[in-house]
Amino acid sequence: MYRLVRDRSGQSTTIGVALMLAIAAIGVTAVVALGGTALTDSQTSVDIQRTEHAMTLLDSRGAMAALGESESQEVTLSGSGDGSYRVASDSGWIRVVHKNFTDPTPSEEVIFNRSLGEVRYTRDDAVVAYQGGGVWRTQDNGTVMISPPEFHYRDQTLTMPLVRVDGSGSASGRVTAEVTPLATGTDVQRIFPNETASTADGPGAPYDDAGDTSYDNPVTNGTVVVTVHSEHYRGWATYFTERTDGFLSVDHANRTASIELRTLAGAPGAFDMPLVGESLETPSVARQHNVSQFELQLAPDSSNANAFNQLHWSMYYQGTDGQQFEIHFAGQGRCDSATADGFTKGSTELSVSVYYRHNSSAPSEEWERVLSDPHVQTRPVHVDCSTGAPRLDADLTSSFDMEYTDIDIQGSDNKWHFGNEIKDQDVPDELTFDQHADDPGDDYDEGSDSEELGFLVNHYFSRLGPDFQLTVDAGPGGSQNRVSEEASTGVLMYDTIDGEEFIQFLHITENEVRVELNG
Known part of the structure; x- marks a missing residue:
């Protein structure tokens, strides 16, 4: 008598093929997903880099307009539909204070205190901004300076052509920015030194608590403190550290960075x-x-x-x-x-x-x-x-x-x-x-x-x-x-000490530009 045995080889082959197809499907899905994420990240990175270059050009053209070298400038700003540009005239502020100028009597003169404004591009969690005459990228709780602001410190002289941005509005995609100075030539507002201005109490000459009728160089007694409040305050702090040996303080809670420079008073x-x-x-x-x-x-x-x-x-x-x-x-x-x-x-x-x-x-x-x-x-x-x-x-x-x-x-x-x-x-x-x-x-x-x-x-x-x-x-x-x-x-x-933490001469001007976006 013969026993009949069922042949199962055909069934095993079918199951193996099915498993292989399932594994392949999972792999393809993962590759597509990861590849899509990598592609998106790469596109975002390229977009941000293009924006940085465009903002640096805006910085250069903006400086020409703000400092009176050109009546107006137009800049093409790169970008994608996933990001957007915006002008915010009330974003951030800068304050310059002369402390203890009647030392040892406590005193404080607010020389300048105005908003900075900015042109900003936002995509996901990355922000690229033109602010204070500089370009900053803020991302992941950190800020990188792309282009330095229009501040210069050399030989105990602090030169501050304060570039302020005025305007409003937003746009996305391919955007053009028109930059127009609000004052030109001799109309640029000189803050310090200022031999002619006379204002009521508050920012501006003369000193509120002293007999001086003007802001004169060299500055004597006390300290000069420059404070910036900004979303990009970490970048400003880095800039202050790299460019001076003054006394830096950072307030993370209030998003401010301050640099304090002592006056280089001479021998009695x-x-x-x-x-x-x-x-x-x-x-x-x-x-x-x-x-x-x-x-x-x-x-x-x-x-x-x-x-x-x-x-x-x-x-x-x-x-x-x-x-x-x-x-x-x-x-x-x-x-x-x-x-x-x-x-x-x-x-x-x-x-x-x-x-x-x-x-x-x-x-x-x-x-x-x-x-x-x-x-x-x-x-x-x-x-x-x-x-x-x-x-x-x-x-x-x-x-x-x-x-x-x-x-x-x-x-x-x-x-x-x-x-x-x-x-x-x-x-x-x-x-x-x-x-x-x-x-x-x-x-x-x-x-x-x-x-x-x-x-x-x-x-x-x-x-x-x-x-x-x-x-x-x-x-x-x-x-x-x-x-x-x-x-x-x-x-x-x-002889007085020779050090970069001291200041003798202060030159401050207010240079305001209007930025209009066209998308």
């Missing part, structure tokens, strides 16, 4: 002596021993013979970082017209001391010189009794030798501003100056080595700088009335 020159408790400002001091002249002429509170007896008078600095510095004069004796040299002999002396401490944990550095005959006129530091009205003359940038030693404080330590620190601190046995290129790198041994007063002033000014102030102080009781600050004078000259 000849000055009237500040009163006790008041200060002499010493801004922008260069750090490499550049003090060329520092002289004091201290007049007594009266012309009597006892002038400067029991004298204690100083100029000091107390830094927020713990730095301390003091130049102190102490005197005993009286002028006497009966003697040949005009000074009572054997009972007169004048001491000069210099104190410095880098911070609260650093040792004190102390220098002193005691003169038993301060009436000798040939010395850089002396008391002049020859004119009938005694005067203390001190050349603080002279070769007058000062000994490295503990300052001898006799009696109450409140006669020095930092008397308590001086009295409680012993100077190190050895001191080395090596903080600056002009320092010799030599060691000073306590009690046996000396240094010129002019060198010490240069060294410590370089350590205190670039910005500090010297405050006048006097001892307690009768010694506080030995010097008449109202009748005293001084001269201080030094």
